Amino acid sequence: MLYIGIDLGTSAVKLLLMDASGAVLNTVSRSYPISFPHPGWSEQDPRSWREAVLGGIPELMRGFDASAVAGIGAGGQMHGLVALDSAGEVIRPAILWNDGRTSAEVEYLNGTVGRAELSRRTANIAFAGFTAPKLLWLRRHEPENFARISKIMLPKDYINYILTGVHCTDFSDASGTLLLDVEHRRWSPEMLSLCGVSEAQLPRLYESYDCVGTLLPEIADALGLPRTVRVCAGAGDNAAAAIGTGTVGGGACNISLGTSGTVFISGERFGVDPNNALHSFAHADGRWHLMGCMLSAASCNRWLMEDVFGSADYAAEQALIGSSRLGENGVYFLPYLMGERSPINDTDARGVFIGMTMDTKRADLTQAVLEGVAFAIRDMLSVARSLGLDIRRSMLCGGGARSPLWREILANVLGIELDIPVSEQGPGMGGAMLAMTACGEYASVRECCAALVRVKERVLPTPELTEKYARRYEAFRRIYPALRDVFRDMAALENASIGG
DSSP states (O other): EEEEEEEEEESSSEEEEEEOOOEEEEEEEOOOOOBBBBBTEEEEEEOOOOOOOOHHHHHHHHTTTTTGGGEEEEESSSSSSSOTTTTOOOOOOOOOOTTOOTTHHHIIIIIIIHHHHHHHHHSSOOOOOOOHHHHHHHHHHHHHHTTTOOOEEEEHHHHHHHHOOOOOOHHHHHHGOOEEETOOOOOHHHHHHTTTTTGGGGGEEEEEEEEEOOOHHHHHHHTTTOOOEEEEOOHHHHHHHHHHHTTOTTTOEEESSSSSSSEEEEEESSSOOTTOOSEEEETSSEEEEEEESSSSSSHHHHHHIISSSOOOHHHHHTTTTTTTTTTOOEEEOOOOBTTOOOTTBBOOOOOEOOOOOOOOOHHHHHHHHHHHHHHHHHHHHHHHHHHHHHOOEEESSSGGGOHHHHHHHHHHHHHSSEEESSSOOHHHHHHHHHHHTTTTTSSSHHHHHHHEEEEEEOOOOHHHHHHHHHHHHHTTTHHHHHHHHHHHHHHHHHHHHHOO
């Protein structure tokens, strides 16, 4: 049998076709636009996702036996607010995970409702990207749109709705809404009341590997697929990537270098970071995980290469960085181009180069960006270690993981071994594996991971370079505290300018 995995990303959807042995037979990518209406805002039209998926699947199946497709599973960008009216039509562009407009709502939730109370209700505190603050923003600033809401969905849930007609979500994705009682895997009535929405407006909750339905007849016929194709609930992109890299069971770790950067640590039991610097979410395998997320990771490198340097030759730019320069760069970069989430939770933070001199070269800036992202990932890993988690090895996935230089930098900044999976299609492969489980190809997600996930390369840190980076990290971690008040003052001026 064949299975389709959907990775609904921020800039593109990536589709893969996989057989039951885990072999990736074909991939298709279709991009779509993203809008930044104001500084710190980030929006997307969900209908562009629909067009990309429905247009991409026939292309994916070209040359393959479509009658052999048994299941479809999606991993998708988390937290995005998709609002549908009573006719099932999109009310307004989706407010995305990296949107920072909700600082006032986050301050109200964390300050007035209180961090301790939010953590009791949902196992998490408010972050600007989460869905609940966006609902509060919409109720305050666009009351006419808020009043029209019939269904509230997350991005990949909208795709499942288009495919099946079912309003559904899974526990991993729902964990990032700040509307879910994560420990008890149910919607929080207190949070729904606070946001002015009802449970009837929310999708039905499923485990990620549950079948939510089969393809609508008209969709199946349009795609050339059997009407019997089963669609599973799927997962948030990071949980799906964790499945795709076999990150299940207690203490397993996956680091993703995608548009955003994440540290994902799976666990057998529910637990909460007492400082709420890491998120406590449900995992796609039916258990739990802790996760830290930085908003700009590989996107920082793309910004420097394409928008600043005007170059698409990433390998050539990185070739200018000699191995002797690793651990020696005097230029530092704060990777906060969209504000930052874990662990500082500051929508006002911004990207900064510091330490430049008349000797600074183009390659120094490239190296500073790669190292700055690695240092920010170490910030999150340091929080996990402070909780007593002994992380000595991690899987590594995402577009940035294709860079041998970045892999070497990251292994030495973190001081851990990094395993590179055979398949680089983390969320898409995870989605397909969840579909396999929903179709009974494997008895459990863990059995599927054990059978299909393989490591092709291991990157080892070297003691000398790790020690050099440890000293550089100590310098890096002092930069943000020194600039925090400057960022706040700059944001106040920016807001006054918009308001005026």
